[in-house]
Amino acid sequence: xxxxxxxxxxxxxxxxxxxxxxxxxxxxxxxxxxxxxxxxxxxxxxxxxxxxxxxxxxxxxxxxxxxxxxxxxxxxxxxxxxxxxxxxxxxxxxxxxxxxxxxxxxxxxxxxxxxxxxxxxxxxxxxxxxxxxxxxxxxxxxxxxxxx
Amino acid sequence: xxxxxxxxxxxxxxxxxxxxxxxxxxxxxxxxxxxxxxxxxxxxxxxxxxxxxxxxxxxxxxxxxxxxxxxxxxxxxxxxxxxxxxxxxxxxxxxxxxxxxxxxxxxxxxxxxx
Numbered sequence: 393x394x395x396x397x398x399x400x401x402x403x404x405x406x407x408x409x410x411x412x413x414x415x416x417x418x419x420x421x422x423x424x425x426x427x428x429x430x431x432x433x434x435x436x437x438x439x440x441x442x443x444x445x446x447x448x449x450x451x452x453x454x455x456x457x458x459x460x461x462x463x464x465x466x467x468x469x470x471x472x473x474x475x476x477x478x479x480x481x482x483x484x485x486x487x488x489x490x491x492x493x494x495x496x497x498x499x500x501x502x503x504x505x506x507x508x509x510x511x512x513x514x515x516x517x518x519x520x521x522x523x524x525x526x527x528x529x530x531x532x533x534x535x536x537x538x539x540x
Numbered sequence: 541x542x543x544x545x546x547x548x549x550x551x552x553x554x555x556x557x558x559x560x561x562x563x564x565x566x567x568x569x570x571x572x573x574x575x576x577x578x579x580x581x582x583x584x585x586x587x588x589x590x591x592x593x594x595x596x597x598x599x600x601x602x603x604x605x606x607x608x609x610x611x612x613x614x615x616x617x618x619x620x621x622x623x624x625x626x627x628x629x630x631x632x633x634x635x636x637x638x639x640x641x642x643x644x645x646x647x648x649x650x651x652x653x654x
């Protein structure tokens with residue numbers, strides 16, 4: 393399914409295993425993502441991200457060390473994150489040589505929140521295509537690209 | 541946390557067909573619904589539906605010219621959408637930069653211990 397996808401990446405001077413630990417270990421995640429992270433890194437596990445006084449539930453989807461990790465979160469809503477009410481965050485770690493890792497993140501689902509179910513189904517069924525030209529023309533949005 | 545964007549705006553631009561309609565409006569200025577229908581691979585009825593959603597989200601406005609109704613893009617609202625996307629991207633850039641810093645420091649630490 394293609395919709396609005398934020399996609400960013402960074403090249404890190406460390407092996408994938410080292411990057412994996414920072415990306416997935418709850419103690420490490422609390423240093424770059426949320427203020428406090430309660431999470432068991434297993435597919436299907438439920439957790440919680442604290443941002444100051446607020447927070448939101450998280451569900452782990454994919455755990456494939458040291459290359460793929462994904463979870464759904466729906467901050468600042470308190471509902472169970474499922475397709476349609478939440479954002480899916482997917483990390484992909486690609487080793488480039490022994491000491492380097494390309495870390496890519498995509499975040500999708502922003503536009504599906506709060507849609508009527510029928511609209512979501514229509515959307516999911518109809519749209520395999522990605523971004524139109526429209527957002528490519530919007531200045532200063534290098535993050536937006538056609539999902540592969 | 542980021543530029544506040546209402547769900548209406550996300551939904552409006554989240555649909556590729558509607559982006560196509562917006563696309564045409566951005567590149568051709570004020571045009572009628574029938575003109576649009578002649579330039580997209582979906583029905584006139586679908587075009588009308590998309591225009592309603594876009595209008596409700598504030599991305600498109602209409603005006604009468606003679607007997608025709610012309611639709612045009614609301615640039616400010618479009619900018620708002622664009623800024624919101626850029627904010628989300630910048631937020632991820634900051635997170636990735638922090639991951640990079642932490643991973644490189646942890647790796648350097650491991651190397652020292654060897």
